[in-house]
Amino acid sequence: MTTGTWSHRDVEAGKMTELSHESTSRELETDQGVLRYHEAGTGPPLLMLHGSGPGVTGWRNYRGNLAAFAEHxxxxVLELPGFGVSDPADGHPMVTAPAALGRFLDALGLDRVDVIGNSMGGIVGTQYALLHPDRVRRLVTIGGIGRNLFSPGPGEGIRLLTEFTDHPTREGLIRWLRSMVYDQSLVTEELIxxxxxxxxxxxAxxxxxxxxxxxxxxxxxxxxxxxxxxxxxxxxxxxxxxxxITWGRDDRVSPVDMSIVPMRTIPDAELHVxxxxxxxxxxxxxxxWESVVLAFLTRKESA
Structure with a gap:
């Protein structure tokens, strides 16, 4: 979550259009409420799933990356139910998320997509691919999946998230945000x-x-x-x-040793730290990260 108003440009039909929050916002009526999302670019469909945590949205997760991926x-960028943007669903947000993905893809008439999932979004994307193996072509995860092998669980960031959730204070939010990043200068007053x-x-x-x-x-x-x-x-x-599988070496939310189980057990997996x-x-x-992920997603299928 970087700060400020992101404004990118994309070439569409020979003219430049800004990729702003407003220009990319979409709504989709379903039988279980409205799903909100952001759409940009043309080409093969790429579904981008956000993580969890205080104040999270799909737009805040991926607004800085959208222009690079929209070229291809x-x-x-789906706003999952339970985080204050799409209409809420009955049940735990992570439990209801795979069904929301199915409703979303069905309503858009998409049979098969690539998926990028950040943290919780990676778990949701993985669960959906396990349930519907023919609907996910390639999967990219950002931290989150797997389980702790050598580090204490839950990680420091999850413990701070629990503290904030139980007793929401501005100071608690700042402590949690600082656990999310290596570069502490990213935790600005605007982000807070x-x-x-x-x-x-x-x-929320x-x-x-x-x-x-x-x-x-x-x-x-x-x-x-x-x-x-x-x-x-x-x-x-x-x-x-x-x-x-992509991971930050200095991740204090889901420590990098969590990546070992998915790296060793997923049949066709690559790990980049x-x-x-x-x-x-x-x-x-x-x-x-954009360079590594784009190379992976655009790589030709092996014979």
């Missing part, structure tokens, strides 16, 4: 204010407590211990799409 793809405004809206805060409140986390841990159902990371050997970089790889290592 029809970019669709932008996140604070959305994070403290009653609906209520949804956050269903995900990261200490009571919700304790209940989820107990439910997982009592369940016979395998966690998604134990099913990664069934993942069909070619997969690029970026130095001097925290959880927001697409922001802190913007140019390098």
């Amino acid at each position: 793809f029809r970019c669709l 204010e932008e996140r604070w405004q959305l994070a403290t809206q009653p609906e 805060l209520a949804n956050a407590r269903t995900m990261y409140g200490s009571a919700a986390l304790a209940a989820r841990t107990a439910a997982a211990a009592a369940s016979d159902q395998a966690p998604y990371w134990a099913m990664l050997h069934r993942l069909k799409p070619k997969t690029l 970026f130095p001097d970089c925290g959880h927001w790889v697409m922001i802190e290592q913007k140019a390098a």
